[in-house]
Structure formats: structure tokens, C-alpha cells
Amino acid sequence: MRAGVVPLARCLAASLVLLASGCRPASGEVTLTGGCAGQVGTGITAESVRVGGIYPLSGPASAYAAVAQGARAYFDHVNARGGVEGRRIEFLVRDDAYQPARAVEEARRLVLHDRVFALFQTLGTPSTAAVREYADRWRVPQVFVATGATQWGSDTRRPWTIGFQPSYVAEARVYARYLAKARPEARVAVLYQNDDFGHDLLDGFRQAIAGTSVRLVAALSYEVTDPSVQGQLANLAASRADVLLNVSTPKFAAQALATDAAMTGWNPLHIVNGVAASPAVLKPVGYDKVQGIVTAGFQKEPGAPDWADDPGMHTYLAALARHAPEADPAGQQVVFGWTAAQAFVKVLERMRCPSREAMRAAMRSLSDVELDLLLPGITLSTGPDDGFPIESMQLTRLEGNRWVRFGKVIDTRAEFGPVPPQDHP
Numbered sequence: 104m105r106a107g108v109v110p111l112a113r114c115l116a117a118s119l120v121l122l123a124s125g126c127r128p129a130s131g132e133v134t135l136t137g138g139c140a141g142q143v144g145t146g147i148t149a150e151s152v153r154v155g156g157i158y159p160l161s162g163p164a165s166a167y168a169a170v171a172q173g174a175r176a177y178f179d180h181v182n183a184r185g186g187v188e189g190r191r192i193e194f195l196v197r198d199d200a201y202q203p204a205r206a207v208e209e210a211r212r213l214v215l216h217d218r219v220f221a222l223f224q225t226l227g228t229p230s231t232a233a234v235r236e237y238a239d240r241w242r243v244p245q246v247f248v249a250t251g252a253t254q255w256g257s258d259t260r261r262p263w264t265i266g267f268q269p270s271y272v273a274e275a276r277v278y279a280r281y282l283a284k285a286r287p288e289a290r291v292a293v294l295y296q297n298d299d300f301g302h303d304l305l306d307g308f309r310q311a312i313a314g315t316s317v318r319l320v321a322a323l324s325y326e327v328t329d330p331s332v333q334g335q336l337a338n339l340a341a342s343r344a345d346v347l348l349n350v351s352t353p354k355f356a357a358q359a360l361a362t363d364a365a366m367t368g369w370n371p372l373h374i375v376n377g378v379a380a381s382p383a384v385l386k387p388v389g390y391d392k393v394q395g396i397v398t399a400g401f402q403k404e405p406g407a408p409d410w411a412d413d414p415g416m417h418t419y420l421a422a423l424a425r426h427a428p429e430a431d432p433a434g435q436q437v438v439f440g441w442t443a444a445q446a447f448v449k450v451l452e453r454m455r456c457p458s459r460e461a462m463r464a465a466m467r468s469l470s471d472v473e474l475d476l477l478l479p480g481i482t483l484s485t486g487p488d489d490g491f492p493i494e495s496m497q498l499t500r501l502e503g504n505r506w507v508r509f510g511k512v513i514d515t516r517a518e519f520g521p522v523p524p525q526d527h528p
Contacts (some may be wrong), residue, residue, distance in 0.1 A: 173440025
């Protein structure tokens with residue numbers, strides 16, 4: 104245990120006193136007294152902690168519902184082992200159908216009606232951005248959001264929200280570095296989602312190839328309401344690019360992969376962004392049609408020979424079979440939910456008080472925290488002005504039905520420097 108961290112076990116008795124003697128203002132919030140005076144303890148008691156998650160369980164991004172499956176499986180696994188310092192995690196999941204306005208309504212419901220202690224893993228850049236304003240106003244931790252937008256890490260004015268996965272800029276840097284070394288004269292076409300997610304990765308890629316001989320020759324967007332991206336792929340093919348960077352969510356990534364495979368006159372190196380590099384995307388297209396595609400990852404792949412004797416993988420597979428038998432254990436989205444939930448528990452264990460303020464402080468003071476399903480050499484680290492827990496990735500190539508790692512783990516902080524500050528409204 105790190106020096107200076109007070110385990111929550113020492114606070115159990117104090118929590119009962121604090122919560123019993125705490126006052127309840129008009130808003131219904133529980134304000135602690137004693138050693139944690141003035142801090143908010145709504146949603147947490149000596150026996151439980153209530154957490155809310157917002158996911159697209161329906162709509163155009165419903166493939167991400169698998170993230171909630173993985174998170175719930177980990178929380179159930181922890182609860183079966185006695186909880187976190189005796190506290191059971193109550194995980195309330197809400198569906199926003201990938202609609203920002205609906206995400207805000209669900210956040211209000213979770214905070215005001217369900218009285219959650221924290222929001223965990225709002226999913227998607229547009230929804231997370233909308234909820235962030237509400238979380239900041241109510242001073243509710245919005246922990247390890249499921250999106251790699253740079254604003255979660257670089258906007259220090261809103262410390263209640265923090266990311267988890269590598270930023271889209273970090274991912275773009277990895278692809279740019281790979282192309283500059285392996286295909287220095289590459290001509291790149293980009294398909295991207297027309298929102299903050301797509302623009303973030305595209306802009307990061309543009310910045311990362313500056314000064315190299317890699318050229319961006321075409322870029323076309325799609326809307327999440329579009330029925331397909333076949334037209335965009337046909338136009339991108341006309342550019343005669345020899346690399347296609349596919350910046351899309353699972354539904355559209357699968358369409359792009361299938362369309363690319365059907366175009367016998369165009370055979371670019373296909374790079375698919377990490378958020379869509381899952382069996383749920385690849386298997387329907389046909390593994391034989393997507394051989395050699397490249398992505399960047401940071402998690403272990405269930406079923407891969409590398410992890411046959413890995414204790415963390417064994418725990419994951421056994422717990423998933425017990426607590427979420429409907430989930431696909433090979434799905435990277437499921438692994439992502441499990442891993443982020445483990446990170447959330449690590450933060451709970453590091454809190455000095457049973458309060459939202461203590462969670463905010465703990466999530467922004469992580470130092471080389473190890474998680475079972477992160478690739479070797481990748482850990483979590485944050486600071487008061489650093490909201491990027493993970494900024495390392497490794498390139499992988501699809502061979503058969505497995506992602507095969509190549510090269511080394513790339514620490515983008517060390518190789519490229521910190522992500523530049525962004526202007527945030």
C-alpha cells in the first residue's frame with residue numbers, strides 16, 4: 104500500500120458516526136462531519152456504495168452494451184468476495200441510446216432520484232461531454248469515462264471528470280509513428296465519425312504526421328444516423344490511397360471492413376481504431392476477409408496463447424462464466440468494462456474519507472497502478488493536472504482470428520511528450 108493512503112477499513116466505524124451525524128441540506132445530500140467535515144457522502148454507507156453507469160444499450164452504438172456486461176461482472180465478482188472494505192457495490196445501469204440529451208436526463212435521474220455516489224463510465228464522447236457539465240455543477244465524480252477524447256485529461260477546470268483508455272490523440276500518434284517507419288511514403292485516406300470522437304483522432308493524426316512524408320490525401324465523415332458508409336468508401340477508394348484509417352464505432356467499422364473487402368480494385372492497408380477492434384465487428388465480416396488489418400491496443404486478448412497461464416485471465420474467465428454467462432469473453436468491450444471496473448475499485452480503496460471529494464482526489468493521484476488485464480508494461484498513473492490514466496499502447500495485426508502483437512509497447516508520453524492543452528468551452 105502506498106505511503107500516506109488510509110485504508111477505508113479504518114474509516115468504517117467513523118463512517119457510521121459521520122453519516123448518522125451528517126446534516127442533510129435541501130438538496131438531499133449527506134454532508135459529513137468530524138475528520139471529513141464538509142465533504143459529501145451521498146450514496147455511500149458502511150455497507151454499500153451506489154454507482155451509476157450510462158451506456159448505449161440500444162441505438163446505433165448498442166454494441167457497446169458489452170462494456171456494461173464486463174463492468175457488472177467485475178463488481179459482482181468483488182461483491183461475492185465481500186465487497187470493497189465491506190461495502191457492496193450497487194451498480195445501476197441506464198440506457199441513453201447514444202443520445203447526449205438522453206444521457207443528461209439519465210444522469211439527473213441517477214444523481215437526484217437514485218442518489219448515486221458517483222457516475223462510472225458514461226460511454227461515448229458526445230454523451231460524456233453533455234453529462235460532464237451536469238457532473239461538474241453537482242460536484243459528482245464522473246470516473247473513467249468510456250471515451251478517449253483528449254478533453255477528459257487536459258481540461259483541469261473540470262476535475263470531477265476523468266478518462267481511462269488511451270486518448271485518441273495518443274492512438275493517432277501510434278499509427279502515425281508506425282506509418283512513418285514502415286511506410287514512409289504512405290498516402291492515407293480517413294473515414295471518421297462526424298463528432299468529437301472522430302475529429303479528435305483525425306486532428307491528432309494530422310498533427311502527428313506533420314514533418315513526415317506520410318500524406319493525408321482524403322478524409323470523409325459519416326453521421327451516426329446514416330444507414331451505411333458504402334458511399335464514403337467508394338469515394339475514398341477513388342483517392343487511390345494505400346492506407347485506410349477507419350475511425351468509426353462498431354456498426355460502421357464493420358460496414359467499412361466489409362465494403363473494403365468487396366472492392367477488388369482497391370487493397371489498402373486497413374487500420375481500424377481500437378474502439379471497434381473486437382470479434383463482434385470482425386466475425387460477421389469474416390475473418391478471412393480482414394486478414395492483416397492493424398490496430399493498437401492496451402488490453403490482453405482472452406483466448407490468446409500468451410495468456411493461457413495468466414492468473415488474471417483465469418479469474419476473468421471464471422468470474423464472467425459465473426456472473427455474466429451471456430457475455431462473450433473474447434469481446435474486447437467486455438474486457439474493457441471489467442478492467443475499468445477494477446480501476447474504479449482501486450480508487451475506492453485509496454479514498455481517505457467516504458466522500459465524493461476523496462474519490463476525486465484518489466482518482467487524480469494514481470501511481471503505476473497495475474490491473475490484471477492490461478498488457479505488461481502498461482499501468483495507470485494520474486496527477487492533479489494529468490487526467491490521462493493510460494497513454495501507452497502496442498500495435499497488433501490480425502492473423503487468423505487473433506490479434507498478434509508486434510513491436511514494443513509505446514509510451515506516447517515519453518516518445519511524443521504530453522498531449523497539448525486543448526481549448527474547452
